[in-house]
Amino acid sequence: MAPSESGMRVRFAPSPTGALHIGGARTALYNWLLARHSGGTMVLRIEDTDRERSTPENVAQILDALEWLELDWDEGPHSQAALGERHREAIARLVANGHAYEHEGAVRLRVPAGGTTTVHDVIRGEIVFEHAAIDDFVIARSDGSPLYNFAVAVDDRDMGITHVVRGEDHLSNTPRQLMVIKALGAEPPVYAHLPLLHGPDGKKLSKRHGAASVQELREQGYLPEAVRNYLALLGWGADASTTFFTTEELVERFSLERVSRSPAVFDEQKLRWMNGRYMRELPLEELTRRLEQRLGRGGLRAAAEISQEKMQTLAEFEPLAGFLVERRPFDEQAWSKVMKDGAHERLARARGALEAVEPFDSAGVEIALRGLVDELGVKPNKLFQPVRVAISGSTISPGIFESVALLGRDETLERIDAALEHA
RNA sequence: GCCCCCAUGGUCUAGUGGCCCAGGACGCCUCCCUUUCAAGGAGGAGAUCGCGGGUUCGAAUCCCGCUGGGGGUACCA
16 A cells, blocks of 8 residues: 555535435445555545535435445544534634735635646546636635635645545646645645446436436435445456455455546446346345335345346246235236136146145245146146246246245135136 | 547546447336335446547557547627
């Protein structure tokens, strides 16, 4: 580890405009990885100098999202608005020493007429901005309240931030912040501007692109560890072939030097695939715990066990295995697709075979049903699908033997009877 | 308008002058397995490395121009 990377003080500074977006989540993750990797400090600061937007509910949503992602912080959350004292003090100082001046009630920073300001960006190298292209910008409103570009610079200085890691949308404003820091006579932090995240249409990621916020990802049944892994790979890669990283490995291997410069598109299909892999590797106890917590009920262990390898998200448990928990109506499309060409008769025969199974476990059910298949001389699915529709209401379910065994003899026979009558 | 950033298959990426007529992953297609759906296994299609000039014995890799995309330019953050 390079000396400069030891004990980094980083900050995640979202403006509370509502749900935490995926782009913000990635920024938070990268900052968190850097703090943990360097044995440093993660500061959480809420950029709430914009009155209206900064409601307590919005702030709560951000904290909630970070907690779900299991990204903890060491300091904060600080409210930028609450730091007004420091800001006003700094403004007064700049006005006093001529670095800023009052104009129509507002205060503007004096930008040198000539020369340049260079941003040293870890990811992009040196970026030179001509002062000629930057106007004297307002740092305080006429009511005295500070503006973003000013407050950020002051806060980063006051909080001793060593590395500012944020989205590329802040790059163009960096020279302004650098000028404030310089006017204040402070040392600038190291900057790293992350490439933005885009939607499938190439435009900036937004709600229009499906799951765009952390809370939506949670609702859709994604696992936080899978989301972390996927997000880490959106703009960063450790090598040519590693795709799966435990969080410990991410902490160990993540580095700003390997962050890419071009924008990335959030691909939910790949997240789904990755999430499925994490789902299958979850210990059964853990999978059960998460499903039960999500559904607000217990007793799901057995159902979770026979469904685990078939789910890509926690949300898929219900459509796949909900029938194990609660009887549900027949899906008419499934019904008409399966219950034809003598299916009714075969279902009746299956009922008979199951009635006699002893013991009524998955192995016993399999022997009985396969035996009947041989006896009838039909393709297995000619018998299994009608049974599946009868007990689950649909054509999709976990393994049929396991499902039947789990339901138990009485429940299974009742459902088959209901199906026989339904016809 | 002006300023800044970016540019490898549909997507995420590896690649920093020869090992690349470009590697991995998702997705897609085919086959296998198979009780459905997934999963898994084996193959396959898909990239003139945005375009045009250079530099060099040699360029995805360096330079210039262009085009395209994105961001900024507020008494928003």
